[in-house]
Amino acid sequence: MKKAAFTLIELIVVIMISAILGIWGIREYQQQKFEKEQQKFLSTLDEIMRNAVMNTTMGYVSGTGYPCSDSNDYEGITAKRTIDCVGWNNIKVDGAGTSSYIYDILRGYNTATDNKVCKIYFKEGSVNYKYYVFVDCSDINFDNQERNREYMEEKIESNIKTIFPTKYETIYRNANSIDDLISGNNKDGKIAILIKN
Numbered sequence: 798m799k800k801a802a803f804t805l806i807e808l809i810v811v812i813m814i815s816a817i818l819g820i821w822g823i824r825e826y827q828q829q830k831f832e833k834e835q836q837k838f839l840s841t842l843d844e845i846m847r848n849a850v851m852n853t854t855m856g857y858v859s860g861t862g863y864p865c866s867d868s869n870d871y872e873g874i875t876a877k878r879t880i881d882c883v884g885w886n887n888i889k890v891d892g893a894g895t896s897s898y899i900y901d902i903l904r905g906y907n908t909a910t911d912n913k914v915c916k917i918y919f920k921e922g923s924v925n926y927k928y929y930v931f932v933d934c935s936d937i938n939f940d941n942q943e944r945n946r947e948y949m950e951e952k953i954e955s956n957i958k959t960i961f962p963t964k965y966e967t968i969y970r971n972a973n974s975i976d977d978l979i980s981g982n983n984k985d986g987k988i989a990i991l992i993k994n
Contacts, residue, residue: 835949838915842932843956845883845899845917871921871928871994879919895920895975898933918975926994927966931975934986946986953988967991 877890877897892898898916915934922928934949954968972989973981981987 831945835952838934839952839956842917842953843960845879845885845888847960871926874919874921874928876917876919920975922991928992929975929989930992931972931989932987933974937986944984947984949986950983950988957990961992964992965990966993 875895875897876899877893880888880890880899889900890897891900895918898918900914900916915932915937918929918931918933920929920931932953934946937946950970954970957965957968967990969978969989969991970983971981972978972987973985974987975989978989
């Protein structure tokens with residue numbers, strides 16, 4: 798006896814299962830791509846922080862702080878001056894003064910033309926011999942926006958605590974900007990670190 802052909806319902810079920818598997822595969826690929834970019838970002842951030850802390854601290858032996866800042870208490874420190882101090886000409890910096898920021902380290906991954914990036918700011922502290930580093934990844938287009946932004950903050954905090962156990966004083970997960978350390982939340986992709994000499 799001849800087997801009957803697939804029914805319309807069976808075909809629809811097969812198509813639906815294929816579509817679900819396809820969507821799952823795309824999401825998995827995007828998540829893996831994000832994690833790879835994130836590791837690259839964290840590695841670069843760690844390198845910037847290591848060199849910035851080392852060079853700014855070493856600059857104060859002479860009591861001048863130049864070219865990282867105006868004096869030996871981090872006065873006038875900015876992202877632009879930190880990069881000049883470290884001597885990295887290939888790192889992109891935009892803005893001026895305390896509004897200057899390092900960028901183009903981690904891009905959004907949803908589209909090839911996505912220019913939303915993580916930004917890193919530096920600013921002198923209100924107390925001598927301390928300065929703030931503010932990392933803002935809130936503009937990046939993540940698939941699972943809140944969870945991935947929270948994860949970024951957790952990873953940055955963990956890395957800072959591991960690399961600079963004696964150099965960081967406080968980590969602000971609720972930072973909203975480099976000037977506002979309390980009105981954000983710990984899932985917005987923004988984090989500030991107070992570094993001490």
